[in-house]
Structures are given as C-alpha cells and as structure tokens.
Amino acid sequence: MTTSTHEPAVLAEDPFDPAIIANPYPFLARLRDAGPVSWLEATGSYAVAGYEEVYEVLTDFETYCSSGGLGPRDIRKDAGWRPPSILESDPPIHTVMRRALTGVINPGTVRALRGPFTPPAVELTTELAGRPGFDVIKDLAEKYPLRVFPDAVGIPDEGREHLLPYGNMVFNAFGPENYIFQQAFAHGDEHAAAVMKSCARESLDDAGFGARIWDKVGEGLITEQQATLLVRALLSAGVDTTVFGIGNTLSVLSRNPQAWARLRENPTLAKFAVDEALRLESPFQKFHRTVTVDTTLGGVRIPAGSKVLLFIGAANRDPRKWGDDADTFSFERSSSGHVAFGMGLHQCVGQPIARLEMEIVLQELLPRIATIEPAGEPVPIIHNVLRGFESVPVRITAA
Amino acid sequence: MTTTAPVMAPAIIDTTVHAVEHVAEGVVSLVLRRADGRDFPAWGPGAHIDVHLGEDLVRQYSLCSAPSDLSTLRIGVLRVPDSRGGSKHVHQELAVGSSLAVSAPRNNFPLADSRKYLFLAGGIGITPIIPMIEAAEAAGREWTLHYGGRSRSTMAFADALVARYGEERVRILAEDTEGRMDLQGILGMPRAHMQVYACGPGGMLSAVEDFCMGWPPGALHTERFVADALGAGANSEPFEVELARTGGTVTVDTNQTILEAVEQVGARVLSSCRAGLCGTCETRIVSGEPEHRDAVLTREDKESGEIMLVCVSRAAAGCSRLVLDL
Ligand code: HEM
Ligand code: FES
Numbered sequence: 143m144t145t146s147t148h149e150p151a152v153l154a155e156d157p158f159d160p161a162i163i164a165n166p167y168p169f170l171a172r173l174r175d176a177g178p179v180s181w182l183e184a185t186g187s188y189a190v191a192g193y194e195e196v197y198e199v200l201t202d203f204e205t206y207c208s209s210g211g212l213g214p215r216d217i218r219k220d221a222g223w224r225p226p227s228i229l230e231s232d233p234p235i236h237t238v239m240r241r242a243l244t245g246v247i248n249p250g251t252v253r254a255l256r257g258p259f260t261p262p263a264v265e266l267t268t269e270l271a272g273r274p275g276f277d278v279i280k281d282l283a284e285k286y287p288l289r290v291f292p293d294a295v296g297i298p299d300e301g302r303e304h305l306l307p308y309g310n311m312v313f314n315a316f317g318p319e320n321y322i323f324q325q326a327f328a329h330g331d332e333h334a335a336a337v338m339k340s341c342a343r344e345s346l347d348d349a350g351f352g353a354r355i356w357d358k359v360g361e362g363l364i365t366e367q368q369a370t371l372l373v374r375a376l377l378s379a380g381v382d383t384t385v386f387g388i389g390n391t392l393s394v395l396s397r398n399p400q401a402w403a404r405l406r407e408n409p410t411l412a413k414f415a416v417d418e419a420l421r422l423e424s425p426f427q428k429f430h431r432t433v434t435v436d437t438t439l440g441g442v443r444i445p446a447g448s449k450v451l452l453f454i455g456a457a458n459r460d461p462r463k464w465g466d467d468a469d470t471f472s473f474e475r476s477s478s479g480h481v482a483f484g485m486g487l488h489q490c491v492g493q494p495i496a497r498l499e500m501e502i503v504l505q506e507l508l509p510r511i512a513t514i515e516p517a518g519e520p521v522p523i524i525h526n527v528l529r530g531f532e533s534v535p536v537r538i539t540a541a
Numbered sequence: 542m543t544t545t546a547p548v549m550a551p552a553i554i555d556t557t558v559h560a561v562e563h564v565a566e567g568v569v570s571l572v573l574r575r576a577d578g579r580d581f582p583a584w585g586p587g588a589h590i591d592v593h594l595g596e597d598l599v600r601q602y603s604l605c606s607a608p609s610d611l612s613t614l615r616i617g618v619l620r621v622p623d624s625r626g627g628s629k630h631v632h633q634e635l636a637v638g639s640s641l642a643v644s645a646p647r648n649n650f651p652l653a654d655s656r657k658y659l660f661l662a663g664g665i666g667i668t669p670i671i672p673m674i675e676a677a678e679a680a681g682r683e684w685t686l687h688y689g690g691r692s693r694s695t696m697a698f699a700d701a702l703v704a705r706y707g708e709e710r711v712r713i714l715a716e717d718t719e720g721r722m723d724l725q726g727i728l729g730m731p732r733a734h735m736q737v738y739a740c741g742p743g744g745m746l747s748a749v750e751d752f753c754m755g756w757p758p759g760a761l762h763t764e765r766f767v768a769d770a771l772g773a774g775a776n777s778e779p780f781e782v783e784l785a786r787t788g789g790t791v792t793v794d795t796n797q798t799i800l801e802a803v804e805q806v807g808a809r810v811l812s813s814c815r816a817g818l819c820g821t822c823e824t825r826i827v828s829g830e831p832e833h834r835d836a837v838l839t840r841e842d843k844e845s846g847e848i849m850l851v852c853v854s855r856a857a858a859g860c861s862r863l864v865l866d867l
Contacts, residue, residue, distance in 0.1 A: 201757065204733040233731045237755035244754040249820025250839040410786065410867075413811045478813050478821075486757040487731065494820065 150442040151176035156184035157428065157451070158317050164522045166427065166529065167469065170456040178440035179450075185214060185318065187430065187449040188442065191456035193463035193481075195440045199431055199452055201486040206450060207232050208488060210432025212316040214449055218432070225367075227375045229488060236487070242358040243372055243491050246351050252494040255294055259498060262289040263506040271510035271540045275517045278396070278534035283389035286503055287381055294495070295376050296350020297340040304336040309382035310525070316429045317526025341373035351376065376492070384496050386425035386530035387416075388503055393534045394419040396514045398471050405508055406541075412504045414473060416497060421464075421480035422471055427455040427529045455529060457481050512541040553593070554581070558639045559613060565697040567620040568665060569632060570605070572613050573641060580611035584646030586672035587738075587764070590614065591644035592627070600627035603669035603740070603764070604646060605698070608676075614646070617697050619665040647795050649834065649853075650764040652676055655736040658684040661727070661749060663741020664691070666766050667698055673738055674706070689714040689722040689745070728752035731760070740764045750836055759814045763836065780856040783864040784808055785827045799851040799863075808867050810851060817853035824851045829863035832856065 153176060155162065155169060162169045170191065173180065178192025190196050199206045209232045211217035217230065228239040266286060270276050284306070292302050307326075311333060314326035339345060343366075346352035352373045359369050395402055395415065405411050433448045444450065458480045459468045465475070483490035490496070517537040523530050560572040575581060589603045606615035618631045635641065652673050662670045667688055677684040686706075690696035693715040702711045714722050728737070728749065737760055739749045746763050753761040782799055783790045784806075793802040800810055800822055813821040817835030825848055833843045835850040842848060849865075856863050 202733045203731075203757075233755070234729050237729060237731055241751065241755040245751075249823070249837050250842060253823075253842070411809070414809065417811060478811070487733075489758055 146441065147438055147443045148441050150188065151180040152183055153180055153189065154183050157182065157189070157453075158185070158320055158322070158526055160322070160524045163322075163524050163526075166455060167459070170453060170459065173453060174456050174460060177442070179442040179444075182451065185449075185451065187214060187451045188439075188444055189453060190439065190450050191453045191460075192440060193457040193460035196452050196454065196457035196481055197485060198439065199450060200481065200484055200488075203232065203487045205434055205437050206431035207434050208236070208431065210430070210449070212429040212431075214318050214430060214451075216432055216447070216449070225371060227371055227378070228491075229375065229379070233487075238364055239368055239372055240487075240491070242355060242364045242368070243375075245358065245363075246354040247376075247491050247495065249494050251351075251354075252498055255290075255495070255498060256502070258293065259290045259502050260506070262286065263502045267503070267506040267510050271507075271538070273538070275535065275537040278392045278536055279385075279389045279531050280533065282503070283385050283392070286388060287384040287499060290499065291380055291384065291495070292377075293347075294351060295373065295380070296347030296352045297377070298345055298347075301336040301340055304333040305377060305381045306385070308333040308337045309378055312378040313382060313426075313528050314526045320526070322524055322526050337374060337377055338370070340377065341370045343369070346373070379490075380492050380495065382528060383425050383492070384499050386528050387420065387496055387500050389530050389534060390423035390425060391416055391419035391500055391504065392507075392514075392536070393520055393531060394423055394471055396516050396534065396536045399513065399515060401471060401473065402514055404473065405504070406512070409505055409508050411473060412501050412508070413497070414477070416500045416504065417480070418471055418473065418475070418477045420482040421458045421477040422469075423529060424454050424458050424480070424482040425528055425530060426482065426484075428453050428527050454481050454484075510541055512539045514538050553642045554645060556614075556641050556643055558635055558637055558641060561635065561637055564617065565699075566692075566694045568617055568695070568697040569620070570615055570617045570697070571631070571635065571641075572606070572615045573643065574613055576640065581614055582645045583611065584608055585648055586652045586676045587650035587669045588646040588648040589650075589669070590616070590646050592616070592631075593642040594627045594630045598627060598630065603650075605668040605671040608672055614643075617665060617668045619697075645795075650738075650740070650762060652738065653736060653762075654680075655734060656682065657732060657735035658682055659727070659732075659735055659737045660684060660686040661722070661737065661739040661741070661745075662686065662688045663722075663739075663745040664689075664695070664766070665697065666739075666741035666745075666764070667696070667702075669740050669764060670738065671698060671702075674702075678706070685710050685712065687712045687714065687722055687727055689716065689741075691715070692717040724748055724752050728756070731756040735760065737761045738763075740766065742766055759816060759818050761818070761836075762816065778861070780860065781862045782856075783827075783862060784867045785864050786867055793855070798853060799855065799865075803851070803865075803867060810867065812852055815852045817850050820850065822850050822852045823848050825866035827864040827866055830857040830860040831863065832858070 173191045178195040180189050182189050190199055208230055211230050311326045311330055314323050343356045355372045356369045358364050359366055405415055430449050430451050433444050433446055435446050437444050461468045483493045514536050517535040520534040521532040523532050555576040556573040557576055558571055559574045562570045564570045589601045591599050591601055593599050602616035604614055605617050618628055620632045621628045650669055658677050660670045699713050743765055746765055779792050779794045781790050781792055791802045791806045793799050810822050813819045820837040831849040832855050834853040
C-alpha cells in the first residue's frame with residue numbers, strides 16, 4: 143500500500159462513446175498508462191484500471207459498496223428503475239439472498255445439467271458443421287443459451303422472447319442514460335412485465351432452479367419478494383452474459399488457428415481455452431461501486447459518496463499482472479485469477495452454469511470442425527458495459 | 542505459512558510423554574518430546590500429527606503448542622465414553638515417560654494471511670485454533686474467537702485464553718448456561734478481508750458452512766472432528782497418482798496436494814480457490830479410492846467414487862495409487 147497520495151490524472155475521453163466501445167482496448171491501454179486510478183471528466187467518476195486496484199475494490203465490499211447500484215447514479219439517494227437486485231445489495235440483505243442462491247446453484251447441482259445441456263449442442267453443431275461457414279453469433283451464441291438456460295430455471299415457453307431484450311436493458315443501465323441506454327429501454331415496460339411474470343412461483347416448473355429458490359421461502363430464509371428478485375436475477379444475468387461469452391470465445395479462437403488445432407488434439411484443454419478467452423475478451427467489461435468512507439486507492443484520495451467505475455477489461459489485460467503479452471491468447475499462461483466473473487462477495491453465482499455452457503459448445507464443435515477462420519470483420523455491439531459482437535462470420539472445414 | 546519444500550519426512554518419530562495434564566473435564570493434554578532429544582520438524586498453525594496408539598490404531602490430533610518452540614509438541618485429547626479407540630487408550634494407559642510413535646506434523650488446515658480473522662471452535666476443536674490465534678496476534682491482526690462447548694468445565698483452555706486475551710476477543714459460550722452459539726449473530730454480517738476458521742463437530746460445521754454461503758467464496762476454512770479425533774483417516778503415507786491421459790506417474794508427498802504434485806510434472810488442471818470450495822478442479826477418477834476433503838461435492842458424488850477435487854482431496858487409507866483422467 144502506498145502511503146503518499148497524488149492527484150489523479152484527468153481524462154477527457156468518454157468510455158461510453160460508441161467509437162471507444164467498438165474498439166475498447168487502445169483506450170483501456172491509455173487509461174492504464176494514465177495510472178491505476180484516474181478521474182473521468184465525462185462521467186464524473188474515478189476510473190479503476192489496474193488489476194491490483196480492481197481486485198482491491200471487488201474484495202473490500204465495506205469501503206466500496208454495491209447498494210449504490212452498479213450504474214453511475216447512487217440509487218440509495220435516487221431510486222433506480224427497478225427494485226434492487228442481489229447485485230445491488232450489501233450485507234446483511236445480500237447475505238440471505240446469496241445463501242439462498244448458492245444453496246440452489248452450486249457445482250453439485252450444476253453438474254446434473256450436463257445431460258440436458260448436451261443434446262441441443264450436438265444438434266446445433268452438427269447442423270453448422272455441414273455448412274461452409276456460419277455466423278458465430280446469430281447461428282450459435284444467441285441460440286444455444288436460449289435452448290438450455292430457461293429450461294434449467296424452469297420458466298414457461300411463453301414470454302421467452304423477452305429475455306434477451308430484458309437482459310440488454312438491465313446491463314445497459316449499468317452505464318449512463320445515453321442514446322444506447324434509451325435504445326435498450328424502448329418497449330422496456332413490456333419486457334420487464336413479461337420477465338416479472340415468469341418469476342412468480344405459479345409460473346415456474348417444479349423441477350427448475352426457480353422452484354428451488356422459492357423453496358427457500360418455505361424454509362424461512364428469504365421473503366417472497368426476495369424469491370421473485372432472485373429468479374429475476376438469474377433471468378437478467380444469465381442469458382446475455384453467456385451469449386457474449388460463447389461469441390467472444392469463438393471469435394478469439396477463430397483468430398487463433400493454432401489454438402484450434404491444439405484443442406482438437408487435446409480437448410481437455412477446452413476449459414483453459416474458455417478461461418483464457420474470458421480473460422482476453424471479458425463479456426462484462428465495466429460496472430460501478432459507491433465509496434462509503436473517504437479512502438485511498440492506487441495513491442489517489444477518493445471521497446465518500448464517489449462512484450468508481452471498474453474496468454474489468456483493463457484489469458484482465460494489465461501487463462503488471464499478466465506480462466507483456468497480456469493482449470494475446472496463450473495456453474501457456476494460467477488465466478486463473480482473472481476477474482471476468484468478478485471476485486469476492488458478489489462473484490458470479492452463475493459461473494458454473496456459464497462455464498458448463500461454454501465448455502459443452504466447444505467440446506461439441508471440436509470433433510466436428512477441422513478448421514475455423516474469420517470470413518469477414520466481426521461487427522462489435524454498441525453496449526454500455528458488455529463486450530461482444532452482432533456478428534462474427536467464420537469459414538470452416540468439416541472434420 | 543505452509544512449507545513448500547517436499548520434506549521426505551521420516552514416517553515415524555519416536556517420542557516420550559513429557560507431561561500429562563487434565564485441562565478440562567474429560568480432556569487431557571499431552572506434551573511430547575523426541576526420544577532422540579532433537580527438535581521436531583517445523584510446522585504451522587492448523588497442523589496435526591498421526592499418533593500411533595497400537596496395532597492398526599492411528600489417530601490424528603491437532604497441535605496446540607507454539608510453532609516457535611520445536612522442542613515439544615502438545616496435543617489435546619477428549620475422552621469419548623464408550624470409544625473402543627484412541628481416546629480411551631490415551632486417557633487410561635499413557636503417563637509421563639510413556640513412549641509414543643507419531644508422524645511429522647502435517648497441515649490440512651493452514652492459516653492464510655489475512656487482514657482479519659474470525660475463529661470458531663466447538664469443543665475439542667479449539668486445539669488447532671490456539672496456535673492460529675497466536676499467529677494472528679503476533680502479526681497484529683484483528684481477530685475474535687467464539688468458542689462453544691457443552692459446559693464450561695468441559696471446555697479445555699477456555700480460562701487460559703480469556704486470561705491471556707480478554708473477554709472482548711475470546712467469547713466463551715457454555716451450552717448448559719448460555720445456550721448454543723448464535724451463528725446468525727456471528728456470521729449474518731460478512732466482513733471484508735476477513736477469513737473464517739472453524740473447527741468442531743460435523744453438525745456445527747455444516748451450520749457454519751450454510752451461513753458462510755453468504756460470505757465471499759473462499760472465506761471459510763474448516764476442519765472436522767469425528768468422535769474423538771480428526772476426520773476418518775486419509776492415507777498418511779505418500780501415494781502415487783497415475784495420469785491416465787498424458788501417461789506418467791507422480792508421487793504425492795504427505796505435505797503436498799495432488800494438484801501441486803501433478804502441476805510439478807507439467808499436467809494442467811484448471812483450479813481457482815485451491816481450497817476445496819469452488820469445484821473448478823474436479824477430476825474424473827479412473828481407479829482407486831479417494832478421501833474427499835472438499836466442501837463442494839454432494840454425498841452422492843462422494844460415494845460414487847467417480848470424481849474428486851484434487852486441490853484438497855487425497856487417496857484413502859489403504860489406497861496407494863489413484864489413476865486420474867488427466
Ligand atoms: C460468461 C458469462 C458470465 C459472466 C462474464 C458473468 C459476470 C459476472 C460478474 C462480473 C459478476 C459480479 C458483478 C459485481 O461484482 O458486481 C456477476 C454476478 C452475478 N452473476 Fe454472472 N456472469 C456470467 C454468467 C452468469 C449466469 C449464467 C448467471 C445465472 C445463472 C449469472 C448470475 C449472476 C448473479 C445472480 C450475480 C450476482 C451475484 C451477487 O451479487 O452476489 N451470471 N456475474
Ligand atoms: S480449485 Fe476450487 S475446489 Fe479445487
């Protein structure tokens with residue numbers, strides 16, 4: 143810990159500018175070069191870009207709270223657009239919700255999903271392997287999670303078309319109320335109402351995670367409102383993220399033909415490939431915390447009440463943590479320790495599900511596809527906080 | 542805190558009982574010296590030794606002396622009524638001057654460096670916590686101990702701990718007068734940068750594990766007591782792991798995890814918490830019998846014998862070779 147403090151570097155660039163969103167890494171490098179913590183004029187918040195500092199904020203949930211919301215507004219002062227979720231809560235409210243959720247979603251319960259999650263992957267990848275090329279996003283990444291995840295939660299078929307637009311709203315709201323936000327919130331009420339309806343006990347299939355969460359009401363751990371919010375949390379956090387995770391992983395691999403060849407030789411490396419791709423192209427790129435007491439981070443004094451904006455994508459490519467080749471995909475490095483799923487108290491509950499989905503897709507593609515390469519420029523999505531693509535065209539040869 | 546150099550520990554160290562003391566109702570503490578007069582190998586808080594109490598009777602006991610003094614080791618042994626096993630032998634047959642064969646100290650419950658600690662002990666589970674508190678105190682860390690037991694007279698070292706550290710930080714809870722530990726009160730509000738170390742009977746630990754699902758992943762560390770000693774024996778000898786996919790065999794030393802051993806020979810296993818908490822290092826077992834030490838797998842998974850978490854789990858007693866899908 144440094145004891146001396148200095149004024150933060152001041153940056154004029156707006157991280158929510160569509161041009162920066164489309165190609166974020168040069169900006170993230172400038173941000174890191176300016177210092178681990180700097181001041182963003184455009185947003186009126188502190189940017190945290192160094193791995194060590196991002197890690198510190200994520201693990202010190204007392205100094206950097208979540209109940210102020212993951213967006214730029216302090217929702218403690220100024221109510222947010224929806225009742226706060228687990229993500230936007232602190233202990234002790236967070237504690238019971240988290241206990242309920244981890245009791246339901248954990249490596250043990252997720253392992254049972256490998257069975258039901260495999261056939262849709264076999265079906266999709268078999269069909270794709272018969273073509274000369276396809277679009278990773280439209281033909282696979284956007285399809286697969288919707289084929290498996292809503293069933294795992296146990297929501298009705300009716301209304302599933304609202305899941306992707308709803309997730310798009312939820313995550314875009316972690317950024318400012320800009321044009322991107324407004325686009326996402328068009329028809330917002332309709333999407334939100336449909337999703338809330340799916341979270342009610344009577345809508346949920348008895349076998350899914352949703353019903354298991356409601357069981358926790360009977361056990362006296364959480365209230366009915368909390369159960370609804372937890373099912374809502376799964377539906378908001380569990381679809382877009384994995385769509386982006388699958389898309390980003392395959393976009394990275396399509397640009398690394400040697401990696402694909404190595405994976406085909408040794409498919410057990412699939413887990414590493416997924417982890418390294420998540421480090422390199424982290425789907426959840428940035429979100430806020432609110433500072434509860436005057437503090438010092440990265441040598442910069444930060445007053446209570448400030449918003450800090452965490453740049454996950456910068457931390458996961460910080461050369462001080464990952465070395466000079468931090469910007470390249472490598473099987474040789476250990477990517478564990480990356481913060482693509484967060485770290486500490488709010489660390490992603492859905493991580494085992496997300497990993498399972500990504501691993502299954504890869505494991506089913508590998509034996510069927512001998513080579514994969516870009517068939518055009520990927521088109522990035524303009525999204526306030528998620529990193530991903532509208533389209534990633536690839537050319538393949540079947541195995 | 543843990544030693545990383547693979548020490549080829551002598552399987553057995555001959556010791557002499559130097560002192561026997563009744564420290565509470567039904568609990569004796571034994572102080573051991575080496576028969577050859579030398580120092581014991583270095584150890585850290587949380588370590589235990591195997592005590593050979595006779596043919597086929599090996600029990601594991603946590604060390605509760607100070608790691609800085611290697612001339613002696615101290616263990617605390619609870620007398621369990623009707624036990625056919627170790628505790629009866631210790632209580633009835635051992636006296637000052639008795640010989641006792643023990644293993645070198647090993648640690649399955651090492652203390653990680655942290656800014657703050659919360660220690661929870663149930664009954665004789667206090668033993669490994671004592672050196673942990675000393676280490677935390679010496680490092681100037683903030684800590685609190687909650688120590689529960691049936692009644693005050695059965696709670697070993699309780700008075701000494703209060704006398705040394707004060708009632709503010711040492712909270713003694715005797716069930717017969719004050720009821721059970723209020724785990725909701727103690728664990729209902731997770732703290733940042735605080736590690737929780739809990740040692741006690743299975744029932745208490747299951748409740749602690751449940752509450753700690755609301756804590757940051759990896760914050761909780763546990764060690765379970767079964768009847769009168771630490772959980773059913775794992776193999777206390779080094780054992781072999783054969784890598785079925787990549788070929789090759791590696792010896793897992795007593796002070797090493799399977800994960801560390803296979804990584805040393807270049808095998809790759811995805812890991813995250815490296816503490817049996819997250820499930821990332823799950824590995825398929827081709828043959829051999831594991832001793833599960835994680836907090837992730839369900840009972841059915843454990844009983845199936847098909848998978849194990851190699852960051853903590855080991856070969857079962859009597860199994861000298863595990864074949865893993867690596
Ligand atoms: C690749 C896919 C995914 C990524 C990159 C991801 C990323 C994250 C991150 C970074 C956080 C922490 C946010 C913070 O610290 O404030 C988080 C939390 C969370 N995620 Fe995920 N996630 C993914 C998939 C999922 C899935 C599939 C689910 C649902 C099953 C899910 C449910 C949650 C929930 C409920 C939380 C809140 C946990 C809490 O506040 O305690 N996520 N996720
Ligand atoms: S690495 Fe977390 S359980 Fe083994």
